[in-house]
Amino acid sequence: MKTALLLITIFLFFLPPPLYSSEIIIPVDDFPPWKIVHNDNVVGGIDSYLVKALLKDMDFTPRYTYAPWKRCLAMMKNGQGDLISGITLTSEREDYLIYLKPPYKTKSQKVLYVLRGQKHSIATIEDMENKVIGHLRGAQYYPNFDQHLTNSHFETNTDLQGLRMILAHRLDGFFITKENGLYLLRQDSQLRNNLESSAWTYEENIDVYFAISKKSKLVHKVEELEQRIRSLVKDGEIQRIIETHL
Template sequence: MDGTSIDGIDIRLVTALLQEIGYTPRFVPCPWIRGVAMIETGDADIISGILKRQDRENTMIFLEPPYKTRSAKVFYLRNNTPDIIHYTDLSHRSIGTQRGAQYFEQFDSDTSLNKQPIHNNALNFKKLISGRINTIIVTESIGDYLIAELHIADKVKKATFRYDSVIPVYFALSKKSSLVQCLPQLLKANRLLKESGAFDRIIDTFFERLHQPATPDQ
């Protein structure tokens, strides 16, 4: 599947990065956990939206600097359901998560919570709307995008409690990728696009267009 067939923030960010060094990406839609595995095995070259971890550095090269450093984790609820004001309010609630994703240390390591992982955040929103789970946790930008795409803004709300801290988010290159030979150029392009504000403009423009009213047929 080529880059013109699908769209999204990550599609545009990766395209901008690779075009800067003269490459046109070919995207492979897949669940997050499979995408990470493909990077580890060398079946995919590059991934975005990934957090740096020591175990991942065995198979991946993280492009410095991170292309964004703030990644709010938000809990979404159905309208007219009790708010989540404190972390302890998560107790006794069923929580939709994305399989293989990490959110924040307290939540990730808390085995007392009723987490229900599946491979797709859009499916989590559908489960939320149907009442099969009480809440979902997702990165705010992804959640807002999916709410607009699924046309459910009138059905869900954000909880008061959220985790909003500095979290570096990276592009990572498979150590088995042929793109490793282009690492100096990739690092230079990544830094240029970050420091010039190009990545931020791509993100801002995407959300501005997403929330514009549809143009009627002429």
């Protein structure tokens, strides 16, 4: 009898984890205010509230894990990650991701921050000529971006660095996505009191999605998840979450 119980115990111990588990892995990079990471720990961000709304009343528990963006994509590709947010559609990514449709965000507004009191000094792209304009390294904020900045433009490693360079009079202006700029100014009173967005803005159509790994157990929940997204978008809940937690 004892031998039989021992064999059963050993058998159960070495069984693979169940196919259906309530925990889902969500890879997250550091991209405030959407995804906020501190000391390699995911501490929040707008996307966490969007995920919570998406999974409401579903038997899933999200577990966030921090990784640089490229590693996040690798995790989704090899099945280590189940769900990812804030992702745009490319043909390469479609090889290993199922994009949940519709997109939950379809527009992105870019602004140019300048010193307070200089709001109307830059109202058009032509006004940027002969000025030193900064932008995040690798980012593009306007069609034919480089062609318009004929004099000088400066790349920064972070948005915060660029905004602080305006205060130091090392930049005349700094390009940034609207939500990112609002978040950083709300976190820093010196920036908030001394900077403002210029009269120049640019809005472009960019579809942003949730996506799941083709190797995830969530592939059986695509229809339910997409129905949930349609409801959140139609009811305006997505926009309310963004505005509330910005």
